Amino acid sequence: MSNVILIGFMGCGKSTIGKRLSYVLRKPFLDTDRMIEKKEDMTISELFDRKGEEYFRDMETACIKELMEESGEYVIAVGGGIVLREENRRLLKKLGKVIYLRADADTIYERLKKDNTRPLLQGDNPREKIRTMMAQRWDIYEEASQFVVDVDGKEFEDILKEIGEKIL
Numbered sequence: 423m424s425n426v427i428l429i430g431f432m433g434c435g436k437s438t439i440g441k442r443l444s445y446v447l448r449k450p451f452l453d454t455d456r457m458i459e460k461k462e463d464m465t466i467s468e469l470f471d472r473k474g475e476e477y478f479r480d481m482e483t484a485c486i487k488e489l490m491e492e493s494g495e496y497v498i499a500v501g502g503g504i505v506l507r508e509e510n511r512r513l514l515k516k517l518g519k520v521i522y523l524r525a526d527a528d529t530i531y532e533r534l535k536k537d538n539t540r541p542l543l544q545g546d547n548p549r550e551k552i553r554t555m556m557a558q559r560w561d562i563y564e565e566a567s568q569f570v571v572d573v574d575g576k577e578f579e580d581i582l583k584e585i586g587e588k589i590l
């Protein structure tokens with residue numbers, strides 16, 4: 423069945439749902455942000471700060487290419503902005519089944535209002551930042567995915583069930 427890839431905005435639940443899905447599907451879980459942190463030996467925030475967003479985006483592309491060389495099958499959570507590059511969208515679809523976990527701006531804001539690990543949401547007015555970025559990315563996530571699962575107000579179990587119905 424190949425890899426299963428979870429995309430979506432920061433805070434939509436890619437890692438939490440991905441870990442549970444990995445257990446259900448019996449495929450190891452990978453997270454591209456964690457892979458990058460390990461390679462660079464620093465957090466995503468430090469990386470943005472010291473080397474800049476473009477460097478991080480190049481690492482995301484390199485990560486996908488590295489995963490394409492892997493022979494195992496994984497559940498992969500990717501960073502929320504990985505789909506911004508057309509090349510990445512194309513490669514992700516080759517890498518496996520791409521599922522978009524779609525959440526609205528209010529859900530994301532409630533989950534991330536106290537978070538300080540997302541460099542792009544720091545500073546004044548995170549609610550507005552979320553709204554603006556989400557509007558810019560809305561169509562991109564849909565274009566990048568083969569399956570869309572709405573997550574607002576749903577229990578993890580129901581989301582897992584829906585994913586299963588779509589991909590199995």
Ligand code: S3P
Pocket residue numbers: 430431432433436455466500501502503504539540541542
């Ligand atoms: C980003 C999302 C983050 C992380 C980085 C940039 C984005 O990952 O890759 O802070 O541009 O949406 P999560 O979606 O796992 O928070």
